[in-house]
Amino acid sequence: MTFVEDYPKEARIVRWSFAVAFVALGIGGLFGLIQSLHRTGVFRGFVSSTDYYTVLTGHGVLLVLVFTTFFIAGLFTWAVTRSLDRNLSYGVALTWFSTMLLGTIMATVAILAGLVPNSGISADVLFTFYAPLQAHPIFYIGAVFIIVGSWIAGYNYFQAYWGWRKENQGERIPLQTFMVLMTFLMWYLSSIGVAVEVLAFLIPWSLGLIQTVDPLLTRTLFWYFGHPVVYFWLLPAYVIWYTVLPKLSGGRLLSDPLARVVFVLFLLLSTPTGFHHQYVDPGIPEGFKFIAMTNTMFLLLPSLLTAFTVVASMEHGARQRGGEGRLNWLRSLPWDDPAFVGISLAGLMFAAGGFSGMVNAGMNLNYLIHNTIWVPGHFHLTVGTAFALTAMAVTYWLFPQITGKRLRFRGLALVQPYLWFIGMTLMSNAMHRGGLAGLPRRTAEPLYQDTGAALFTPIIGTIAEMQFQIAIGGTLLFISLLLFLIVVGATWLSARGGTLAVDGHIPTPLSGAENGPLILDNLKVWTVIAILLVALTYFLPLWGMLADGILAPGSPVFPV
């Protein structure tokens, strides 16, 4: 039986979540196209350079806050329901969905109103909304609703788990549910930072209830959240890579316990690393930055382990398909299956993005690339491909199961991930090289006009050629996105029924959960250790910032 027939209500929640996610993806992607053409000087006719920042804010918020959170909530609804073989509370689901949707509408209106002349509302503060730049209060309130809605979604999953636990004492938590719960424990722990920042400081400040906020403190609270949020995006991709990709390859997951270990490591180490986004901030002692660096470097370990486990599972599938030889088995993989292609290319690009992440983590090495366009080069490989392309590709496999409709335009669906891969390779390599040359990020016109003022010195290639690659890459990415939306839209509009090309069966791992120590499933222990690590990393620095006054040294509002 397909998922939509077994769990119609849950399937509906997944569909609605995906619908909001894909609309946000479409608008955010269009903004990305506008940016890549404007910034590189190819075409500046869409918006003025001042409005570029409105577009940039929209691109960031719609893609990494709305698209991600809604897609993840939908994906996890499917994963928990399926792996526990149990219904989720429909009322709770409707609550989180409507809360998140309300927040999304508020924040999006606040941002887009910045494009309307004389509207008086704008939120041109970018996805990081650093004080003392101030957005309209509606923006902050909308962001709070999105975060709180996601907390309720987590409750939806935990509630189902507790119900399952009562009837299944002593059993190992099914793998997908385990991963969901660990992701959300990390999410709860990490989103406290931004919740405090926005509720205690930014909202009262933007409403005029308090006069000043300490920019260093609010920035630190943001980055307390800002690093683990990338794992909130990455771990769902890992859920797919560990549980779905082996099946698509025709094989079985190499090791269930190792997957659990990886998720435990992420819960422990994701949050105590936030200072690596503040390596070149004044006001933070070097010792704290060093600790953040070592934590971040050790956080490489679960990802490196994932590389091995996932590729080995793919190899297993290839060999089960008849592949032979040391590397020849790669050709036996199903390169004509859009879901497989997208997910494996996403993994490949993540391996490259991981390297630029290692550079970002290297404390003093950060002087080389901080706030240059290297950084967007890095995160377009990670959230922009590892997450986004995995999301699009798994949709090709999951969507028929939650709608009961055969995938339409399968040819386009197969082209789409390859096109994304080419576009991202062009754009991202140029961004990395541009960053090494010193080109800044978050700028509407990176080639400064004052003669001789900004001298960018690439080692390989020229600035003009890098700009050109970014423009081409961005354009190809947008076309790829359009293909995805066409496939999903056409499938959605088509008739239900028939024999699907996919099946939802997930084979058991080669090494099952029973081979891992019981303590892996002890959520409480890991949560306590995670809290301790966060306290160790953040207590002293935050104390230092608060000791001279919670709101001091304070800055008044600077409305954009």
Add this chain to the structure above:
Amino acid sequence: MSRSDSLPTRRTILKTIGGAGVGLAVSGTASGQETAAPAVEPDWGNWFTAQARGGEVDNYDGTTVDRRGESEVTVLVGSEGNGGFFAFDPPALWIDPGTTVIFEWTGEGGGHNVVSESGPAGMDSGAPIAEPGVHFEHTFDATGINTYYCVPHLALGMKAGIAVGDDIPTVQVAPPGDEEPGFEPPGGIAGFTLMLLMVGFSAVAAFGVLAGESITSLRRPAGEPEELTEAEPFEPTREIGHDEFDPIGTASLIAIYFAILVIMWIFVYFIEFLGRGPTVIG
């Protein structure tokens, strides 16, 4: 640190492309001449257009305010324009030699100043000031065309000009709207053509697949909706159990990845980073 040696070459290329763009714009203006137009304007060149630094000045409507014959003229600093209070009013002014211009700050739009870009006047009102009132005056004795701007708001287009005297370069009144946003494809014409071709081919390919598939895919099933069934689960050609599986391919791939990581790290840290000039040592 002597990387700047190689730079003039690349900068020259960019400037040449920019210069070509400027040349096109200026000749565009000149070709707008009408045969029987009596009015002339000071020749501001491209100062008020997107080709000059700071970009377009949105409170400049193409005309110059003619205040010749007066001994004192006031220019407002921080009047409404350019997305806020980032404008000089009037942006284009024509006066006689010996006239004193009184710059009066409106108090809006933050800190402004008055700094010459070109021309004989050589003005510099100093650090930006935000308070209202008269903070700067200048008596223009020399004949010529002066352009000036506000330093912190140059990027928003806070620019203006003061033409002094009758014996200055002028143009016939040209129809406005000749200023196109600078369109300088970074790869040149060849690069731009290549990009159009790539985008065009992708679009054609997508459309082709779309058209092909729509003939087959969207046909609705006749009669009752079919019963829904999933595909059969995959049957492997050969089953490989836990004990007989050795991921040697993975080991090779991971070894290659490891080597790449090490090489790239050494390159970035020791060559790019440590090889770069001044570094923070305290």
Add this chain to the structure above:
Amino acid sequence: MEIHRFESVWVLVSIVLILGFIGTVTYGAVGIGIKMVDDAGGTIDDPANPATSDAFRDPGVYQTGQNEYEVYVVAQQFLFDPGTSQPIRLPANSRVTFHITSVDVIHGFEVSGTNINVMAIPGQIATITVDFDEPATYGIVCHEYCGAGHHSMEGRVEIVPQAEFDGGSQ
């Protein structure tokens, strides 16, 4: 818990790699002497008026020793003072300490082509010391979004030969 022996090897190799990264960074810090900007610069109670604080002075270049200089830089929307209206001029072979702050919103301060790259946060002073050996011209770029005119916020640092520095204006 059983792990395939290949993967156990990879775990060890990964840990060695991670320790290698940490070691390289530590070598950069301890061996070469690269310091991160920290809280030694001090804070400013009234961020809009940094010169009122004991830790800051009026913006400009000050000579404090034989070949030692201190430069006080204020970043604001949308210029660096000094840096934008007039370039920051310093002689070659000098040790320069920058004190950088902002009077309004968060800005960036990057001297492109070098490893000088810090944030200018209102209320905080970023204090960094750099050795300039050879004459060169560098651009200063604000790389943190600070408002509508962010993309024009730039400046210059000119390192000139000692003779030229003494002869010209300071």
